[in-house]
Amino acid sequence: xxxxxxxxxxxxxxxxxxxxxxxxxxxxxxxxxxxxxxxxxxxxxxxxxxxxxxxxxxxxxxxxxxxxxxxxxxxxxxxxxxxxxxxxxxxxxxxxxxxxxxxxxxxxxxxxxxxxxxxxxxxxxxxxxxxxxxxxxxxxxxxxxxxxxxxxxxxxxxxxxxxxxx
Amino acid sequence: xxxxxxxxxxxxxxxxxxxxxxxxxxxxxxxxxxxxxxxxxxxxxxxxxxxxxxxxxxxxxxxxxxxxxxxxxxxxxxxxxxxxxxxxxxxxxxxxxxxxxxxxxxxxxxxxxxxxxxxxxxxxxxxxxxxxxxxxxxxxxxxxxxxxxxxxxxxxxxxxxxxxxxxxxxxxxxxxxxxxxxxxxxxxxxxxxxxxxxxxxxxxxxxxxxxxxxxxxxxxxxxxxxxxxxxxxxxxxxxxxxxxxxxxxxxxxxxxxxxxxxxxxxxxxxxxxxxxxxxxxxxxxxxxxxxxxxxxxxxxxxxxxxxxxxxxxxxxxxxxxxxxxxxxxxxxxxxxxxxxxxxxxxxxxxxxxxxxxx
Numbered sequence: 001x002x003x004x005x006x007x008x009x010x011x012x013x014x015x016x017x018x019x020x021x022x023x024x025x026x027x028x029x030x031x032x033x034x035x036x037x038x039x040x041x042x043x044x045x046x047x048x049x050x051x052x053x054x055x056x057x058x059x060x061x062x063x064x065x066x067x068x069x070x071x072x073x074x075x076x077x078x079x080x081x082x083x084x085x086x087x088x089x090x091x092x093x094x095x096x097x098x099x100x101x102x103x104x105x106x107x108x109x110x111x112x113x114x115x116x117x118x119x120x121x122x123x124x125x126x127x128x129x130x131x132x133x134x135x136x137x138x139x140x141x142x143x144x145x146x147x148x149x150x151x152x153x154x155x156x157x158x159x160x161x162x163x164x165x166x
Numbered sequence: 167x168x169x170x171x172x173x174x175x176x177x178x179x180x181x182x183x184x185x186x187x188x189x190x191x192x193x194x195x196x197x198x199x200x201x202x203x204x205x206x207x208x209x210x211x212x213x214x215x216x217x218x219x220x221x222x223x224x225x226x227x228x229x230x231x232x233x234x235x236x237x238x239x240x241x242x243x244x245x246x247x248x249x250x251x252x253x254x255x256x257x258x259x260x261x262x263x264x265x266x267x268x269x270x271x272x273x274x275x276x277x278x279x280x281x282x283x284x285x286x287x288x289x290x291x292x293x294x295x296x297x298x299x300x301x302x303x304x305x306x307x308x309x310x311x312x313x314x315x316x317x318x319x320x321x322x323x324x325x326x327x328x329x330x331x332x333x334x335x336x337x338x339x340x341x342x343x344x345x346x347x348x349x350x351x352x353x354x355x356x357x358x359x360x361x362x363x364x365x366x367x368x369x370x371x372x373x374x375x376x377x378x379x380x381x382x383x384x385x386x387x388x389x390x391x392x393x394x395x396x397x398x399x400x401x402x403x404x405x406x407x408x409x410x411x412x413x414x415x416x417x418x419x420x421x422x423x424x425x426x427x428x429x430x431x432x433x434x435x436x437x438x439x440x441x442x443x444x445x446x447x448x449x450x451x452x453x454x455x456x457x458x459x460x461x462x463x464x465x466x467x468x469x470x471x472x473x474x475x476x477x478x479x480x481x482x483x484x485x486x487x488x489x490x491x492x493x494x495x496x497x498x499x500x501x502x503x504x505x506x507x508x509x510x511x512x513x514x515x516x517x518x519x520x521x522x523x524x
Contacts (some may be wrong), residue, residue: 059424061416068415070424073479075464103484152422153522 047088232379267342
């Protein structure tokens with residue numbers, strides 16, 4: 001939670017103090033070092049975007065709550081799902097791209113464009129929520145984002161664990 | 167010199183016929199044992215017995231089955247006896263002022279195992295005492311093997327026959343079968359007594375082909391060579407290997423989930439096979455059918471050596487090539503080798519995979 005709070009502060013600092021040459025240290029989202037030709041105050045700035053790729057697919061059930069890694073058990077996970085989080089002075093945006101061969105979608109509706117969202121650091125694990133509906137899109141657990149979903153049985157939870165690819 | 171005239175010939179022939187009738191008095195009318203059965207499976211069937219009028223004898227019914235030793239039929243079989251026509255002669259007794267030996271039919275009497283201490287009679291009277299035969303005064307199971315008219319039937323000389331043994335049961339009821347007041351009255355129609363022995367037994371684990379043996383007599387007589395107050399029949403049986411049903415992981419799942427199908431090859435035709443493939447069929451959207459019958463990398467199963475099982479994870483809609491919104495109603499799977507020559511399944515449909523309620 002502290003990490004996310006720090007992230008937000010860092011992101012805001014980046015936006016507000018873009019002329020500052022002090023190096024920002026972010027714990028899990030790599031940040032490109034600001035170029036010297038930073039825009040003047042009031043101009044638009046490029047958002048900070050971190051890209052993630054599916055690392056593991058866990059299948060959790062009441063008997064096996066820690067989950068079984070089924071990533072290599074099904075060929076269609078070879079085309080991994082991707083997600084990204086972009087942070088700019090105007091807000092946070094989430095994008096999701098399903099793997100080309102994955103025959104199901106982890107959300108109730110397909111996202112055609114970036115989704116405005118916000119990071120709730122007041123809960124553990126931190127939750128990335130849609131701004132309009134409050135739906136939890138992902139959580140930040142341990143060292144990465146996790147998208148949890150059900151397919152058919154409510155007793156089985158699938159977890160996409162993402163790793164940063166920036 | 168005594169002249170053999172026509173009358174003598176007729177009398178002699180009649181006597182021979184009568185003796186034949188007395189000797190050949192117990193019959194199997196049929197045993198509807200299946201010709202094939204799965205290993206380690208309970209099967210049930212009936213043996214139809216017919217006891218011909220004119221047979222004289224009193225005693226408990228003795229019924230025996232020849233089966234592989236490892237089936238342990240003494241523990242894994244239940245035999246029940248029911249009769250028909252047992253009371254059909256009662257009026258004949260009553261007409262003569264005699265008390266009928268049986269006033270009601272036997273229904274569902276459970277036969278008991280013959281005590282191991284019981285032996286076949288040492289002597290029987292078949293128009294003259296018969297004794298000293300190898301099968302006389304012997305434990306019943308041993309006597310069955312020693313009786314040359316019983317033995318082990320067609321199993322003699324057959325290859326790969328499992329070790330067999332006779333297991334013997336007897337009735338609690340003591341039957342008086344033949345005390346027919348009209349047995350010598352040729353004008354009276356013959357009245358047979360019928361019985362059904364319902365056999366319920368569990369086959370063993372080992373696949374094999376052999377002849378099951380069935381024999382019956384009554385305990386005051388025994389299985390005596392040359393004096394056929396017994397009936398015997400052998401019926402071929404092929405015991406097929408039976409696979410354990412597949413294991414599904416996680417155990418709670420629905421057809422719309424990802425799950426693993428695990429196949430245990432032990433004691434199946436695929437036991438020594440390296441490449442095993444998961445095939446199957448689904449019913450979906452109101453009875454439409456989709457099948458996977460080919461053998462490719464898509465359905466090749468992974469061998470998990472630590473568990474000695476083959477495993478394949480599937481997402482059924484993707485595995486069977488169904489549309490994303492398909493609703494699967496039933497799912498069957500079976501297992502086969504690379505060329506499809508060996509198939510392990512449960513019945514014609516394969517193993518039914520049943521989903522959880524929620």
